[in-house]
Amino acid sequence: MKAKVGVSALVLLFLGGLWLVAAPFAVGYQPRGAAYVDATINDLWLGGTIAALSFVSLVVYAADALRELAQRGKHADA
Amino acid sequence: MIRKFVSAVAAALGVLAGLWLMIAPFALGTQPEDADWTNTTLSEFFTGLGVTVVALVGVIAFVLAIRDDLVERGLVVPKPRQTEPEPEPVPAAPQASSAELASLLAPLVEALREDLTSRSRPGGEHRQNGMASLVGVEENR
Numbered sequence: 001m002k003a004k005v006g007v008s009a010l011v012l013l014f015l016g017g018l019w020l021v022a023a024p025f026a027v028g029y030q031p032r033g034a035a036y037v038d039a040t041i042n043d044l045w046l047g048g049t050i051a052a053l054s055f056v057s058l059v060v061y062a063a064d065a066l067r068e069l070a071q072r073g074k075h076a077d078a
Numbered sequence: 079m080i081r082k083f084v085s086a087v088a089a090a091l092g093v094l095a096g097l098w099l100m101i102a103p104f105a106l107g108t109q110p111e112d113a114d115w116t117n118t119t120l121s122e123f124f125t126g127l128g129v130t131v132v133a134l135v136g137v138i139a140f141v142l143a144i145r146d147d148l149v150e151r152g153l154v155v156p157k158p159r160q161t162e163p164e165p166e167p168v169p170a171a172p173q174a175s176s177a178e179l180a181s182l183l184a185p186l187v188e189a190l191r192e193d194l195t196s197r198s199r200p201g202g203e204h205r206q207n208g209m210a211s212l213v214g215v216e217e218n219r
Binding site: 006007012027038041050 | 088102135136
């Protein structure tokens with residue numbers, strides 16, 4: 001149950017990272033055709049990092065859970 | 079358990095990222111001093127607040143999950159909660175058996191019997207209905 005809450009938090013973090021990447025253009029503080037302002041650069045780096053980090057964590061979590069399932073299957077066969 | 083640890087570390091980094099997002103407009107100088115918050119500041123601050131809260135929940139959840147794993151494997155012994163000692167039940171008073179009750183009441187019965195016998199004797203106080211006392215009847219049997 002607690003792990004499920006944590007995984008849900010990671011999913012929300014991933015979505016938050018995506019929002020941060022899109023925010024400068026969605027909110028409109030990045031003028032079109034102009035060089036990226038400081039806020040845009042900050043949001044792009046931070047949003048990308050958060051999204052990547054949470055995505056990698058989710059992948060690691062799923063991979064380890066699958067490995068555990070496979071081990072249980074082996075024990076069941078033996 | 080490794081997956082929970084990795085996820086907890088990632089969530090902890092998310093907390094730091096969220097905190098940075100909240101202060102970034104002021105640190106980078108995109109928010110003018112003595113002015114209302116711009117759209118940039120509002121967006122970054124509240125996004126950072128949300129990221130911080132969500133990541134903190136994730137850290138707590140994963141740490142608790144790791145602790146549960148350790149307890150399940152016997153590597154961590156949870157401290158027993160100190161509860162107030164329950165008052166010891168007071169032993170119920172031993173109930174007198176019927177034999178003890180009879181021995182206790184015997185003097186009283188004997189006194190009543192003597193009293194009734196003395197009343198039924200001639201010269202004594204006569205019963206109003208003229209019948210012999212019950213004790214006397216019993217004795218005559």
